Amino acid sequence: MTTFADLGLSQKVLSAVTDAGYTVPTPIQAGAIPPALMRRDICGIAQTGTGKTASFVLPMLTLLEKGRARARMPRTLILEPTRELAAQVAENFEKYGKNHKLNIALLIGGVSFEEQDRKLERGADVLICTPGRLLDHCERGKLLMTGVEILVIDEADRMLDMGFIPDIERIAKLIPFTRQTLFFSATMPPEIQKLADRFLQNPERIEVAKPSSTALTVTQRLIASPTKDYEKRAILREIIREQTDLKNAIIFCNRKKDVADLFRSLERHGFSVGALHGDMDQRSRTNMLAGFKDNQITLLVASDVAARGLDIPDVSHVFNFDVPIHAEDYVHRIGRTGRAGRSGAAFTLVTKSDTKYLDAIEKMISKKIEWHNGDLSSLPAPAEGEKDERRGRGKGRDRDRRPAAKAAEPSHKADTANVQDSVESAEEVVATKVDSVKQERKADNRSNQGNRDKRHQSPNPANDDHRERRRNHYRDQDDGPTPIGFGDDIPAFMLIVANAKA
DNA sequence: AAAAAAC
Structure with missing residues (x-):
């Protein structure tokens, strides 16, 4: 030898x-x-x-x-x-x-x-x-x-x-x-x-022979998910909490903005979490990666900047918050786990609009990935006035399904799961309230002293670069109307205004 | 529909 x-x-x-x-x-x-x-x-x-x-x-x-x-x-x-x-x-x-x-x-x-x-x-x-x-x-x-x-x-x-x-x-x-x-x-x-x-x-x-495109030691599962981001975040949290053997995990998003949003959301929900994408200042990038590598951070939300080549041994789980647009990225992403013969798990959130990309992935790895909790047809039908209604016009199929699913909803998860759901949402309300106080303090600190170092250490993707910050600012404002509340993401400035009025 | 990389 x-x-x-x-x-x-x-x-x-x-x-x-x-x-x-x-x-x-x-x-x-x-x-x-x-x-x-x-x-x-x-x-x-x-x-x-x-x-x-x-x-x-x-x-x-x-x-x-x-x-x-x-x-x-x-x-x-x-x-x-x-x-x-x-x-x-x-x-x-x-x-x-x-x-x-x-x-x-x-x-x-x-x-x-x-x-x-x-x-x-x-x-x-x-x-x-x-x-x-x-x-x-x-x-x-x-x-x-x-x-x-x-x-x-x-x-x-x-x-x-x-x-x-x-x-x-x-x-x-x-x-x-x-x-x-x-x-x-x-x-x-x-x-x-x-x-x-x-x-x-x-x-x-x-x-050298390419390691069998996806390692056999990685358990892959698909999660049927509604399309709205806050719904996806709720499902992701559920799946994360479900894992008994989670040591650390990388959570991939397709867009930098979603990396930032998901990071803030998970942080708000009390997870040990970091973020990594290319618009963050280099110091944060380095700190985040280092923190994740030596287990100070459990979850790392990342763009595909982290998909290839990064040597982080022993990642127990990979979550795809988004189905990657290019099939080979899927292989790279889940290749972050199950390394060196260890076992790993990879979960991918799939929405109705992702089926095209999912097909391409399954074709590339030449196998079907199992659904974790029922496929897309097991999702509750979208509520009234959702975009699907427009599309489904004339087909009759949507119209047939909606009342049935609606009728089923109250009994859906009728037992303990239902109780857990309400506990969960109560928890969220508390978390959000506590957070609003924290947010306020943070905002105060920032406007009072404009502490430069603090901003550096902040995982917030806002850069040193002023133009970049301004762009993000406007981009955030452009997010479009959200008619019914903010989901679990109430912007800090709203809370400040509300408190000032009170 | 994205991301990455120089100031």
């Missing part, structure tokens, strides 16, 4: 790997490390969770032992699609490079230039970057790329999705032709292959 000791890595690297508790390399590591050490180009087709990161970090550390960095002339460069992934790769360098004295610089947006500049000035052995910030540094003349020996392009297919390829091309043009290039992608459609052909010279191609 191949061990790390057989791959040609240096002693320093080997001892760090041993200290981290690893002896046997994963297939991508066994395949990529030897040719990488021989300065070959690599075309690695591997998904996250296959040990891909170490497959370039370890040989790079070994190769970097010869030579020294000069000011403003980095020796190696790694490109990542998101800030969190970049930070994660940096952590890997710290971990496996603990016996080295290398300068690692993390160049990502959303944080100040100062420290990054200092590190560049000192001479960086490894630059780990998101494309925008790297180009920014280049344009400011802080960076000479002529000394780069190794270029890593990670998550190439995702870079393509995100429209980063022109940036990548610009960056690659700045780096000498003689460089070594390590190229990784989860998939290799023709478009990515063409890209690889442009960037690579006679590459060693390593393809």
Whole structure:
């Protein structure tokens, strides 16, 4: 059997790997490390969770032992699609490079230039970057790329999705032709292959079997849900409370606004919860992720920024508050649980308008996902004046169903469940009242002292960026009329006005 | 119907 000791890595690297508790390399590591050490180009087709990161970090550390960095002339460069992934790769360098004295610089947006500049000035052995910030540094003349020996392009297919390829091309043009290039992608459609052909010279191609598209250790269930957000939130809370073995969970929403709304709602209901999406200031993003990783936060509400690549071991549950629009995102999302052979559970809220996307998902994973508590036909029919009425005109089907479902409603969950329901709503009223006091205080604090740090720590997605805040402000006001109450989301300002009047 | 990434 191949061990790390057989791959040609240096002693320093080997001892760090041993200290981290690893002896046997994963297939991508066994395949990529030897040719990488021989300065070959690599075309690695591997998904996250296959040990891909170490497959370039370890040989790079070994190769970097010869030579020294000069000011403003980095020796190696790694490109990542998101800030969190970049930070994660940096952590890997710290971990496996603990016996080295290398300068690692993390160049990502959303944080100040100062420290990054200092590190560049000192001479960086490894630059780990998101494309925008790297180009920014280049344009400011802080960076000479002529000394780069190794270029890593990670998550190439995702870079393509995100429209980063022109940036990548610009960056690659700045780096000498003689460089070594390590190229990784989860998939290799023709478009990515063409890209690889442009960037690579006679590459060693390593393809590892993609982990069976959805791990067998993940129990997947669908939850039939009404379409309104507050109804979905109520159902989600129910499902969360139902779980007896929930250690921690990521809750995915399709939109950033919904991440923010759901986060506030869960917080109000007393859950230990954090939020993560791309419009939050970087400090909150970092804090949230760290808090979740070391179990200070149980639930993390997130956009698809967290769907791929993030290494959070041991997530017990994934909840999809929304059915993802692209089927492959479903696979990535639920791949956050059931890792390393552990068991996991994935619940997806499905509304009537999601069936199209659900079909696509089931087709992609080539199996039907079981319903947890009855499928969509078990939902109570929408109340009078709902949009379905308009659509159902002339068909007669809706008209037939509504009275029946209505008649059934009082007896629906006639026994204990009914009692629980009223307890639940009473709880909510109390929670909302208590919260209104808290909200008021918070609002007071804010207007009185405008405490900057507080805002930073606030998980509220509002940014440092004033324009962004203003946009959010108007966006919130544009939400449209909500004729019958606010559900469980009474805006703080309403409560303040109400109290002032009283 | 989205999200991500520079200021």
